[in-house]
Every structure is written in C-alpha cells, then in structure tokens.
Amino acid sequence: MKLLAKTNRIYLAFSLVIYLFAGLAFYQVVRFLIYKEVESRLRVERLDFENYIQIHRAWSDSTYFIENKIDVVPAGSSVQKAEMFIDTLIRNRYDNELMPFRQLTFYTTIQGKMHRVAIRKSLIQSYQLIEVITVTMAACLGLLLLGTFWFQGKLSGRLWHPFYETLSRIKRFNLASATPLQLDKPEINEFRELNEVLRKMGDKMQQDYRSLKEFTENASHEIQTPLALINAKVEQLIQSEKLTETQTRWIEDIYQASRRMARLNQGLLLLAKIENQQFTHNQTIDLAALLAEKLDDMEEVLHHKRLSVQSQNNIPFEVQLPMPLAESLVMNLVNNAIKHNYPDGRLELVSDGNQLWLGNTGSPLTTNPERLFERFKKEGSGPDSVGLGLAIIKEICDNYGLRIRYEEHNGWHRFCISRKPEEA
Amino acid sequence: MKVLVVEDEKGLAESITDYMSKEGYLCETASTFREADERIFLYNYDCVIVDLTLPDGDGFQIIQTLKKLLATTGVIIISARNSLEDKIRGLEIGSDDYLTKPFHLSELNARVKSLIRRRNFGGHTEIRFKEIVVNPLARKVYVNGQLTVLSRKEYDLLLYFLSNIDVVLTKVSIAEHLWGDNIDSADSLDMVYSHIKNLRRKLLEKGGSDYLRSVYGIGYKFGES
Known part of the structure; x- marks a missing residue:
C-alpha cells in the first residue's frame, strides 16, 4: 500500500469517528436544551392551571382553541402523587397524523376530588428545529471532512514529492552506466540528507564496480602476453631432440595448462566486455539462420561424433545484437550441444519466430539446473572445458533483451531463447 | 627475406x-x-x-x-x-x-x-618439397607428378606442414589452424588424428615417401629427419 493512501485511510477513519461522535453529542445537547425549555414552560402552565382552579374552583374543557392542551380526568385516591414528564403521540384532529407531544402529568384536588391533570405541549417545531440543525451540521462537517481530506492529500502529495522523485531515480539508476546518480536538492532537510547519502552511496558503488571491471579487464590483458611467452617457449622446447618421454609429458601438461588458461582468460575478458557494454553497432541478425549455418560449419565434428541434426524450415528469429556476440552466442550454444551429447545422439534446432531452441540428447544433468548458467559450473567437468560457455550465453542474453531458459524433457536438453517482454 | x-x-x-x-x-x-x-x-x-x-x-x-x-x-x-x-x-x-x-x-x-x-x-609460385608439389592458386597437389586429390582440410594440413618443415607441430596448434579457436579441443584432437592418417595414406598411395612422424605424442613433424 502506498504511503499516501495509508495515511489518508487512517486520517479518514479517525475523522469519521470524531465527527460521528461530535454529531451525536451535539444532537443530545440540542435535544436536552429543547426538553428543558419545554418542561419549564409546562411547569409554568401547571402553576397557571392551579391558580385558575383556586380562583374558579372548577375546570371546564371548553377551552376549545387549545388543542388537547389540558386533559383533566378524575382519578382514584390510591394513585401516585408525583409529577411526571413523558413523551407521547397524539392524533391530529384533522388529518389523523400522529404528532409528538411532551406531557406533564400531575394529580390535584378539584372540588375536593382527586383529578389527574395532563398538560401537553407540541414538540413538532422543536423536532423540526433539531432536524434542520442536524442536517446543517452534518453537511458542514461532511464538507469540512472532504475539504481537509482533499487538502491533506494535496499537502502530503507535495511534501512527499521529493521522496517519490528520489525513489524513481534510484529505480532507473544503472550501476553499469557511466552516468552518476543524479538527485535533486529538496527543501526538506530529511529528504536532502537522504539524497545526499544516496548519492554518495551510488558514486561509491559505481566507482567500485568500475574498478573491479577495469581490474578484470586489465588483468586479463596482462595475462595474455606471459601466456604467449609460455606457449612460444614450449613450442621451442619440443623442437629439441633430446627429450625423454617423462619430460615430454611434463611439457605437454604445461602446454595444456597454458592453453586452458588462455581460453579461460579469453572467456573472462569477453564477459567483462559484455558487462561493460563495449560492444556497439547492433545489427539485425537472424539467429535461427546463424545457428543453422554454424551447425553446417560443424558438420565435420558432428560427423565425427556421429550426431544427426534435425532442423526443418525454421521461421527466422531476428534479434538486435552486435555480430561478434551473435557469433559467440551461437558458437557456445552449438559447442555445448555437441559436448554434452553422446555418440549417435541427436540435435534439434527449432524456431517458431517467438522462440528459438537448440536441443540435444544427453545424459541427465547432475548439477542443479538453476545454477547451470553460473560461471565455472561444469557438467561432467571435461578437462578442456573452462565452464564459461553458458555464462557467456546468459550474459549476452541479459544484456540484449533476450531470455535464455533451460529445460530437460525426455532425455532432451533444450536451451530456449526468447525475447524479453518490453519493460513498461 | x-x-x-x-x-x-x-x-x-x-x-x-x-x-x-x-x-x-x-x-x-x-x-x-x-x-x-x-x-x-x-x-x-x-x-x-x-x-x-x-x-x-x-x-x-x-x-x-x-x-x-x-x-x-x-x-x-x-x-x-x-x-x-x-x-x-x-x-x-x-x-x-x-x-x-x-x-x-x-x-x-x-x-x-x-x-x-x-x-x-602474387601467389604464382609452387611450393615444392621433394616429390610433393603444391600449386597454391589452383589448390592442387601433385606427388611424383600425379595429381593427388585432397579434401579441404587435408590440403590445409599439408600446406601447414610444408610451411613448417622439420618442426614439431603440436596437435593443438594443428587443430586451431584447421578449425580456428572456437572448436572444442577434445573432439578436434581426434579429428586431427584422422586427417593426418588420411593425408599420409593419400601421399603414400601416389608413391611419396613417409615424411610424417608422430613426436612423443605431443604433435607431428613433417620432414626427412
């Protein structure tokens, strides 16, 4: 949940509770005041009534205009004497509607006889008053709630804007690119400090990353020349006629080791270059055709290992890649498919335009397929393999909007290349 | 030179x-x-x-x-x-x-x-070694004057040997000469062996002497000694 949504929600819930409570309290207070007013007037009328009885000694119901205002009923002497207020509904004489009234009931002796007297007062106006007040208040409070809600939203939106800006920049930040992390200097101290810290961290990370890259590349370059020297000297050494068999074996080992190191070095250098994005000049390349071509080139090896290739009229699978990388990708795929095959095995090349796969028969995988694309992961660990082929394939795919997937199915090992969905 | x-x-x-x-x-x-x-x-x-x-x-x-x-x-x-x-x-x-x-x-x-x-x-020169003559322009090989048909790889192999007479060539260097850097070496060394076998056989068939020698298992040498 977004920060602003969260605060808004809390704010809304809290205000609602407060407003509801305030509304209820207000209603109670107004009602109480009105009742108090009505009741005090009823008491005054009781005094008037008692005064009238004292003067006239009798009560006549003939006071027509005061509707149901005073009701005098003879009562037994056993009844309760205390005065009492109650709410009551009385039917309107004309339209038969029920009307709310407040009624004061008390007992008094008229002409020596005990009577129950009820004096009523209409509450209809008071109720209307309460209604109007309540509606007005609800409207006012509602508007206030909406207003502050809107204001609050705007305000925090503006206050947090630098934060969201920073967040989106960090998201777009690419460690490998040359451009440093660029952040604003917002007014708010906390955000400014945050940006400051982030910028420093970003710079440091980029610097470390770069120096690591440069180190890998420089080291690899520097290694090439001594390797060339070792190779040359070994080549001269084996020209000598006087070598014993043991010596030759040692020399052979040295030679093999130096060749392997050279391959390893070249692989690492290639990886560093791809990571550094040193390959430019993308071109449209049909990988399916390139793979088919490479398989043709390797015919001799395929023949030697008695491998057969199935590749029917494939739909072109076009990608944007620098040519050397496309070559490297294809070569590593093919080499991998040949290397991990068994004699009389098969290879298949399939492309449906959306994905392309090269499958090969082979013994089941012994290592974890998830870690297959890691550097120096060797399956079967042949002495000549340096374990970089799949890492190179993955690196190329990752850097050029492709996805590589491995799947094993019925003794077939497949490497599928598909396009990464365009990032939103 | x-x-x-x-x-x-x-x-x-x-x-x-x-x-x-x-x-x-x-x-x-x-x-x-x-x-x-x-x-x-x-x-x-x-x-x-x-x-x-x-x-x-x-x-x-x-x-x-x-x-x-x-x-x-x-x-x-x-x-x-x-x-x-x-x-x-x-x-x-x-x-x-x-x-x-x-x-x-x-x-x-x-x-x-x-x-x-x-x-x-301008390439108009023949490479000669004893009874073997190679015409690089036409990519033709003659042994004792007889045309000897070699496959592309065998021809490349022969030329590589003729460029390095009396020198021990490692199997790896031969493989890389024939197929470039990109081939998996385990297979290529086997293939080198079969190409060398075929080349030697074809040269011998036309009455050539056996100039090819395996050296210590590390490589091959082409020459008289």
Missing part, C-alpha cells in the same frame, strides 16, 4: 626470431616504438610483425608510417587485444593479418610465409 619483429616482451621477441631464423629469414627486433620507427626508416623489410601495445607508443602508427614508406611490406599484427575494432582498423590501414596472443609460433610462421608468397609472387 628480411623480417622485423616489433615486440616489447623480450622473451617472446627472442622466440619469434629464433623460430624465423631457422626458417631462413633474416630477423631483427625492436622493443620500443622509437626503435621500430628508426628501423623502418633505415631499412627495407619484406615483412613486419607488430605488437599493438608498446610502452612508448601505438603499433598502428608504425604501420601507418611503414605503409607510407614502402607499401609492399607485409604487416602482421600480434596483439593481446582480441577486438574486432582493432582487427578492422588494422586491415583498414593496410595490415595483412592479425594474430591474437597467445598464438603458436608455427601458425605465425605459416602466415608470414603465405604472406610473403602472395606479396612477392
């Missing part, structure tokens, strides 16, 4: 010179940019082998100067950088070949020879 080796790694320069001298070339070395610059002004060379990264300068500049002075000199670049840009730039300014370190001396030798052959005779 005069060859100049421009290489700052002394040991490597020495190995190249030794190897080339045995092949009958007159070799000189220059270990700095200035030395190389001086030498190409003073002498004429048939072929110059240039390392691109020199302590005091850029190998490309030497090639440019050289091409201005004498355009017929062949140029082979040897570099630790295996980059396409360098290769293209090298070709653009007139170098003939590009070898990435580490390379095989036998491979360098073969390339120098083929370069000189192309430069000096």
Whole structure:
C-alpha cells in the first residue's frame, strides 16, 4: 500500500469517528436544551392551571382553541402523587397524523376530588428545529471532512514529492552506466540528507564496480602476453631432440595448462566486455539462420561424433545484437550441444519466430539446473572445458533483451531463447 | 627475406626470431616504438610483425608510417587485444593479418610465409618439397607428378606442414589452424588424428615417401629427419 493512501485511510477513519461522535453529542445537547425549555414552560402552565382552579374552583374543557392542551380526568385516591414528564403521540384532529407531544402529568384536588391533570405541549417545531440543525451540521462537517481530506492529500502529495522523485531515480539508476546518480536538492532537510547519502552511496558503488571491471579487464590483458611467452617457449622446447618421454609429458601438461588458461582468460575478458557494454553497432541478425549455418560449419565434428541434426524450415528469429556476440552466442550454444551429447545422439534446432531452441540428447544433468548458467559450473567437468560457455550465453542474453531458459524433457536438453517482454 | 619483429616482451621477441631464423629469414627486433620507427626508416623489410601495445607508443602508427614508406611490406599484427575494432582498423590501414596472443609460433610462421608468397609472387609460385608439389592458386597437389586429390582440410594440413618443415607441430596448434579457436579441443584432437592418417595414406598411395612422424605424442613433424 502506498504511503499516501495509508495515511489518508487512517486520517479518514479517525475523522469519521470524531465527527460521528461530535454529531451525536451535539444532537443530545440540542435535544436536552429543547426538553428543558419545554418542561419549564409546562411547569409554568401547571402553576397557571392551579391558580385558575383556586380562583374558579372548577375546570371546564371548553377551552376549545387549545388543542388537547389540558386533559383533566378524575382519578382514584390510591394513585401516585408525583409529577411526571413523558413523551407521547397524539392524533391530529384533522388529518389523523400522529404528532409528538411532551406531557406533564400531575394529580390535584378539584372540588375536593382527586383529578389527574395532563398538560401537553407540541414538540413538532422543536423536532423540526433539531432536524434542520442536524442536517446543517452534518453537511458542514461532511464538507469540512472532504475539504481537509482533499487538502491533506494535496499537502502530503507535495511534501512527499521529493521522496517519490528520489525513489524513481534510484529505480532507473544503472550501476553499469557511466552516468552518476543524479538527485535533486529538496527543501526538506530529511529528504536532502537522504539524497545526499544516496548519492554518495551510488558514486561509491559505481566507482567500485568500475574498478573491479577495469581490474578484470586489465588483468586479463596482462595475462595474455606471459601466456604467449609460455606457449612460444614450449613450442621451442619440443623442437629439441633430446627429450625423454617423462619430460615430454611434463611439457605437454604445461602446454595444456597454458592453453586452458588462455581460453579461460579469453572467456573472462569477453564477459567483462559484455558487462561493460563495449560492444556497439547492433545489427539485425537472424539467429535461427546463424545457428543453422554454424551447425553446417560443424558438420565435420558432428560427423565425427556421429550426431544427426534435425532442423526443418525454421521461421527466422531476428534479434538486435552486435555480430561478434551473435557469433559467440551461437558458437557456445552449438559447442555445448555437441559436448554434452553422446555418440549417435541427436540435435534439434527449432524456431517458431517467438522462440528459438537448440536441443540435444544427453545424459541427465547432475548439477542443479538453476545454477547451470553460473560461471565455472561444469557438467561432467571435461578437462578442456573452462565452464564459461553458458555464462557467456546468459550474459549476452541479459544484456540484449533476450531470455535464455533451460529445460530437460525426455532425455532432451533444450536451451530456449526468447525475447524479453518490453519493460513498461 | 628480411623480417622485423616489433615486440616489447623480450622473451617472446627472442622466440619469434629464433623460430624465423631457422626458417631462413633474416630477423631483427625492436622493443620500443622509437626503435621500430628508426628501423623502418633505415631499412627495407619484406615483412613486419607488430605488437599493438608498446610502452612508448601505438603499433598502428608504425604501420601507418611503414605503409607510407614502402607499401609492399607485409604487416602482421600480434596483439593481446582480441577486438574486432582493432582487427578492422588494422586491415583498414593496410595490415595483412592479425594474430591474437597467445598464438603458436608455427601458425605465425605459416602466415608470414603465405604472406610473403602472395606479396612477392602474387601467389604464382609452387611450393615444392621433394616429390610433393603444391600449386597454391589452383589448390592442387601433385606427388611424383600425379595429381593427388585432397579434401579441404587435408590440403590445409599439408600446406601447414610444408610451411613448417622439420618442426614439431603440436596437435593443438594443428587443430586451431584447421578449425580456428572456437572448436572444442577434445573432439578436434581426434579429428586431427584422422586427417593426418588420411593425408599420409593419400601421399603414400601416389608413391611419396613417409615424411610424417608422430613426436612423443605431443604433435607431428613433417620432414626427412
């Protein structure tokens, strides 16, 4: 949940509770005041009534205009004497509607006889008053709630804007690119400090990353020349006629080791270059055709290992890649498919335009397929393999909007290349 | 034939010179940019082998100067950088070949020879070794005057041997010569063996002597001794 949504929600819930409570309290207070007013007037009328009885000694119901205002009923002497207020509904004489009234009931002796007297007062106006007040208040409070809600939203939106800006920049930040992390200097101290810290961290990370890259590349370059020297000297050494068999074996080992190191070095250098994005000049390349071509080139090896290739009229699978990388990708795929095959095995090349796969028969995988694309992961660990082929394939795919997937199915090992969905 | 080796790694320069001298070339070395610059002004060379990264300068500049002075000199670049840009730039300014370190001396030798052959005779020269004659332009091989049909790889193999007579060629260097860097070596060594077997058989069938010898299991040697 977004920060602003969260605060808004809390704010809304809290205000609602407060407003509801305030509304209820207000209603109670107004009602109480009105009742108090009505009741005090009823008491005054009781005094008037008692005064009238004292003067006239009798009560006549003939006071027509005061509707149901005073009701005098003879009562037994056993009844309760205390005065009492109650709410009551009385039917309107004309339209038969029920009307709310407040009624004061008390007992008094008229002409020596005990009577129950009820004096009523209409509450209809008071109720209307309460209604109007309540509606007005609800409207006012509602508007206030909406207003502050809107204001609050705007305000925090503006206050947090630098934060969201920073967040989106960090998201777009690419460690490998040359451009440093660029952040604003917002007014708010906390955000400014945050940006400051982030910028420093970003710079440091980029610097470390770069120096690591440069180190890998420089080291690899520097290694090439001594390797060339070792190779040359070994080549001269084996020209000598006087070598014993043991010596030759040692020399052979040295030679093999130096060749392997050279391959390893070249692989690492290639990886560093791809990571550094040193390959430019993308071109449209049909990988399916390139793979088919490479398989043709390797015919001799395929023949030697008695491998057969199935590749029917494939739909072109076009990608944007620098040519050397496309070559490297294809070569590593093919080499991998040949290397991990068994004699009389098969290879298949399939492309449906959306994905392309090269499958090969082979013994089941012994290592974890998830870690297959890691550097120096060797399956079967042949002495000549340096374990970089799949890492190179993955690196190329990752850097050029492709996805590589491995799947094993019925003794077939497949490497599928598909396009990464365009990032939103 | 005069060859100049421009290489700052002394040991490597020495190995190249030794190897080339045995092949009958007159070799000189220059270990700095200035030395190389001086030498190409003073002498004429048939072929110059240039390392691109020199302590005091850029190998490309030497090639440019050289091409201005004498355009017929062949140029082979040897570099630790295996980059396409360098290769293209090298070709653009007139170098003939590009070898990435580490390379095989036998491979360098073969390339120098083929370069000189192309430069000096426009390829119109036959390569002779005893009863074997190779016509590089037509890619035809004659043994005792009889046409011997070789596959493409067998032909390449024979030419590689003829460029390195009496020298032990490692199996790896042969494999890389035939298939380039990119082939998985375990398979390629087996294939080298079968190609050599076929080549030897075809040469013997036409009455040639057996010049091919396996040496200590590390490689092969083509020659009389």
